[in-house]
Amino acid sequence: MNIELIPLQQHGDERGLLVALEEQHNIPFSIKRVYYLYDTLQGIRRGFHAHKKTRQLAIAVKGSCMFHFDDGRQTKEILLDNPAKGLMIEPEMWHEMYDFSQDCILMVLADDVYDESDYIRNYQEFIERIKNENS
Numbered sequence: 001m002n003i004e005l006i007p008l009q010q011h012g013d014e015r016g017l018l019v020a021l022e023e024q025h026n027i028p029f030s031i032k033r034v035y036y037l038y039d040t041l042q043g044i045r046r047g048f049h050a051h052k053k054t055r056q057l058a059i060a061v062k063g064s065c066m067f068h069f070d071d072g073r074q075t076k077e078i079l080l081d082n083p084a085k086g087l088m089i090e091p092e093m094w095h096e097m098y099d100f101s102q103d104c105i106l107m108v109l110a111d112d113v114y115d116e117s118d119y120i121r122n123y124q125e126f127i128e129r130i131k132n133e134n135s
């Protein structure tokens, strides 16, 4: 399973570090929405969905968390713990996030506005959809 982890250039000097996110430059889509998760309680697992069309890029701007990916055939666990790395969440990729560090700020860029009808929140429905597409 190919999950893209995009390296983001760090502009560092004696004052510290800076990362710039620019659509169609280091972000491979037009950014329509940004949201972030923080103060996630310990032991919480969230996500539990796939998107029909929306593409997203997740960045742990502080702290760390784990991602569970499932494309209907394979699963993969990925640690996101670096503010200079962006994790692509492509459409039709079931994902869950867990093991959030207490200080974790998980920022997500999306190529579309929030639309509940773009969500597949039922795992069985997700599997059926993948099967039908491949038959």
Ligand code: TYD
Pocket: 033, 035, 046, 047, 048, 049, 114
């Ligand atoms: P939810 O989809 O449950 O988060 P996750 O699946 O990642 O665990 O979102 C929590 C709430 O926030 C829910 O009421 C929908 C709302 N929300 C927005 O209003 N806009 C957004 O862009 C997102 C991602 C969520």
